[in-house]
Structure formats: structure tokens, C-alpha cells
Amino acid sequence: MADRRPAVAGATQSAHAADHGMHLDPATREESVRRLRSAKGHLEGVLRMLEDPSVYCVDVLKQVKAVQGALSKVNESVLRSHIRDHVATAAQRGDADAIVDELMEALKYRA
Secondary structure (H helix, E strand, O other), X not given: OOOOOOOOOOOOOOHHHHHHOOOOOHHXXXXXXXXXXXXXXXXXXXXXXXXXXXXXXXXXXXXXXXXXXXXXXXXXXXXXXXXXXXXXXXXXXXXXXXXXXXXXXXXXXXX
16 A cells, blocks of 8 residues: 655655554644644745835844744654654663664754
């Protein structure tokens, strides 16, 4: 059966996750989607601001920081979920070494 998930540039599912059926928990997924939609709205607002020649630079900086903050919250939430749901149980599954490698890779993307 073909994978029907939409492709995202730069996104890959680790072989480890595919083998063990590890996926992001629904609550974290829903909260992340909500935050990202909010960030998208803020980002669209920043783009509109930049189209206005009278916009004040500091106002743009504040809005960009708000977008960055929303993205950081999503990053933190997904990482926390991964640690709680997958890393903490790795020894029980017998795949601690693989999970540690995966976690080290995930930490590279920490905002």
C-alpha cells in the first residue's frame, strides 16, 4: 500500500520510526497544527506590512519574533513528545542505541 502522506520538502521519516510504528501523538499533532496556522497568519501579516512603505522597522521585527516564537513552541512540543513517547521507552523495546542516534539527529534541528 502506498504512503498517502503529503511530501514536505526536507522531511523524511526515519527507518526506525517506520519499523516501529512510532508517530506523533494526536494531541501534540493538533496543537502543532494550531500553532503553525497561527504562525502562518502572523507571517502573512508581516508580508503585508512589508508591502507598506510607511511600516516601522521595529514593528516588523516584533512580528517576525512572534513567528519565530510560535515555531520554537512547535519544535519544543514535538521534541518533548518524541522524548516522552519514544526515547523514554527505548530500553523496553530493546532499541536504545538506535533511539539515541535518532535523538542526537533530532537535536540538530532544535530551535
